[in-house]
Amino acid sequence: MAAVRPLVTVQPLEGHMATNALAGVPRPDVLKAPMRPDVVRFVHASLSRNSRQPCAVSKHAGHQTSAESCGVPAAPSPVSPASPAAEHTAPARVPSATCAAAAVCSPPTKTWRRWHRHVNVNIRRYATASALAASAVPSLVLARGHRIESVPEFLLVVSDTAEGVEKTASAIKILKQVGAVPDAEKARDSQGIRPGMRKMRNRGYIFRMGPLIVYGNIPMSSALNLVELASGDHIDRLVILTYHPYTLKLYGENPKLNSMFGTFDKSSEKKKGYVLLRSKMHNADLSMIINSDEVQLVVQPIKKDVKRHTLKRNPLKNLYTLLKLNPYLDKKRTQLPKEEAAAIKAAGPARYKTMISDSECLVFSISFTFIESTSDDHRMQVEPTESQCPVHVRRITLTTA
Amino acid sequence: MATVPGPLIWEIVKKNNAFLVKQFGNDTAMVQFSKEPNNLYNVNSYKHSGLANKKTVTIQAGGKDLSIAIATTKTKKQNKPGSLYHRSVMKKEFCKMAKVVMNQVTDNHYRPDLTNSALARLSAVHRSLKVSKSGAKKRNRQALKVRN
Numbered sequence: 001m002a003a004v005r006p007l008v009t010v011q012p013l014e015g016h017m018a019t020n021a022l023a024g025v026p027r028p029d030v031l032k033a034p035m036r037p038d039v040v041r042f043v044h045a046s047l048s049r050n051s052r053q054p055c056a057v058s059k060h061a062g063h064q065t066s067a068e069s070c071g072v073p074a075a076p077s078p079v080s081p082a083s084p085a086a087e088h089t090a091p092a093r094v095p096s097a098t099c100a101a102a103a104v105c106s107p108p109t110k111t112w113r114r115w116h117r118h119v120n121v122n123i124r125r126y127a128t129a130s131a132l133a134a135s136a137v138p139s140l141v142l143a144r145g146h147r148i149e150s151v152p153e154f155l156l157v158v159s160d161t162a163e164g165v166e167k168t169a170s171a172i173k174i175l176k177q178v179g180a181v182p183d184a185e186k187a188r189d190s191q192g193i194r195p196g197m198r199k200m201r202n203r204g205y206i207f208r209m210g211p212l213i214v215y216g217n218i219p220m221s222s223a224l225n226l227v228e229l230a231s232g233d234h235i236d237r238l239v240i241l242t243y244h245p246y247t248l249k250l251y252g253e254n255p256k257l258n259s260m261f262g263t264f265d266k267s268s269e270k271k272k273g274y275v276l277l278r279s280k281m282h283n284a285d286l287s288m289i290i291n292s293d294e295v296q297l298v299v300q301p302i303k304k305d306v307k308r309h310t311l312k313r314n315p316l317k318n319l320y321t322l323l324k325l326n327p328y329l330d331k332k333r334t335q336l337p338k339e340e341a342a343a344i345k346a347a348g349p350a351r352y353k354t355m356i357s358d359s360e361c362l363v364f365s366i367s368f369t370f371i372e373s374t375s376d377d378h379r380m381q382v383e384p385t386e387s388q389c390p391v392h393v394r395r396i397t398l399t400t401a
Numbered sequence: 402m403a404t405v406p407g408p409l410i411w412e413i414v415k416k417n418n419a420f421l422v423k424q425f426g427n428d429t430a431m432v433q434f435s436k437e438p439n440n441l442y443n444v445n446s447y448k449h450s451g452l453a454n455k456k457t458v459t460i461q462a463g464g465k466d467l468s469i470a471i472a473t474t475k476t477k478k479q480n481k482p483g484s485l486y487h488r489s490v491m492k493k494e495f496c497k498m499a500k501v502v503m504n505q506v507t508d509n510h511y512r513p514d515l516t517n518s519a520l521a522r523l524s525a526v527h528r529s530l531k532v533s534k535s536g537a538k539k540r541n542r543q544a545l546k547v548r549n
Binding site for chain 2: 035037134137138139140142143144145148149150151152153154179283284285286287288
């Protein structure tokens with residue numbers, strides 16, 4: 001984490017006293033909490049179940065009739081009707097189940113279904129911190145679909161004059177000054193009819209979520225409710241990356257955030273014994289790490305030649321591979337007839353010398369003498385002393401790297 | 402850190418974001434597009450992503466007529482979406498606009514890996530503007546008459 005915490009400017013509003021210092025407010029450490037969409041998703045899913053009210057099918061449903069059924073028809077019995085066993089196999093009389101096709105329907109719903117979920121305090125706080133941190137990153141907020149093109153700065157902090165707003169018109173004015181209007185308008189324009197049966201329960205309309213405005217003077221716990229923050233508040237939306245759009249935070253509040261969540265060093269004042277969780281990677285910028293000097297110095301050069309698996313060919317069938325494995329075979333094929341071979345063998349080493357003198361073969365030996373080396377160059381010049389063959393051997397330069 | 406590193410943002414955003422468009426099937430059969438304005442190919446990938454990169458290039462229709470707006474993001478202003486873009490509207494011949502794009506993207510070493518994408522997008526946008534100006538091609542739906 002950067003040692004110097006960047007400052008966030010507080011957006012001035014109309015009517016704000018010019019005398020009040022609008023110095024930049026240092027960012028609270030919560031906003032550097034690790035961003036864990038998986039944690040947020042889990043906690044949000046659990047927490048959003050907690051405001052459910054139990055509902056079930058009436059336990060009398062389907063039973064409030066006087067009808068009876070004859071029960072399940074019995075299979076034709078192999079016992080003859082005259083026997084005493086047959087007389088007692090009268091089908092029992094059973095009251096009908098809730099629906100006619102009893103075997104097909106699932107059992108009726110009960111009120112003692114597990115509606116609520118408990119989430120550990122630590123995970124809850126982790127998720128809130130995570131969501132807060134993500135709300136400070138413009139890319140993520142954009143990715144969630146908010147219109148933030150005209151927002152002057154991220155982390156949107158607004159002076160506390162906003163708290164005193166009474167009328168909607170002035171609220172809109174504030175949004176305008178802060179560049180939040182496109183987002184609010186998008187929310188307003190997105191009114192749609194909810195698909196599904198909830199219309200019948202007076203939840204007929206859906207909206208997109210606009211900005212979340214967080215006041216500084218409200219106790220933080222209620223303001224930074226994760227379900228709000230993570231903005232999955234509208235029930236039908238199983239928004240997965242549910243990041244808090246952005247808050248218009250008030251001036252006095254940032255220090256509050258610090259006291260609420262603590263910094264990485266200090267534990268929180270408001271939450272007993274809670275210290276902000278650190279991320280697994282202090283510096284998550286992979287490309288920067290990979291390209292850094294420290295890593296590049298130690299790293300092996302890129303292997304550019306790719307060794308591909310070559311198809312194995314059968315040397316017994318494929319001449320070329322055979323020759324690769326056994327190069328002498330080539331010569332053997334162009335072999336001298338047997339008599340000549342025998343003659344050569346008989347002649348022995350003497351033949352070698354005659355061959356040389358006859359100059360039939362270019363077999364030569366070259367011995368070298370070393371001439372002076374030009375000391376600076378690490379080069380050694382070398383010349384052939386005997387040239388016994390017509391091939392002209394040039395001066396050879398041996399270089400050491 | 403003030404800025405969250407691009408790769409981290411990408412990991413969060415790549416599977417699910419407001420601009421993502423997935424069509425035609427699942428897994429390998431699927432095409433993934435991205436409707437962000439800063440995405441030159443509109444493809445959902447890290448290199449082209451307008452969300453995960455600090456430096457992005459946008460080429461769009463600039464308004465009326467054949468003007469094209471090219472915008473680049475300023476690296477120092479990542480936290481200020483209001484003043485993030487360097488925007489300029491061009492209304493020139495295509496060759497000159499192409500040169501401008503090349504200057505901005507490549508010769509400045511801004512994002513040389515996006516050269517081809519930028520030029521391709523410029524052509525596409527320009528062509529679409531021309532089409533919209535002169536009207537879509539009127540296709541003669543009558544059957545071809547065979548002459549004797």
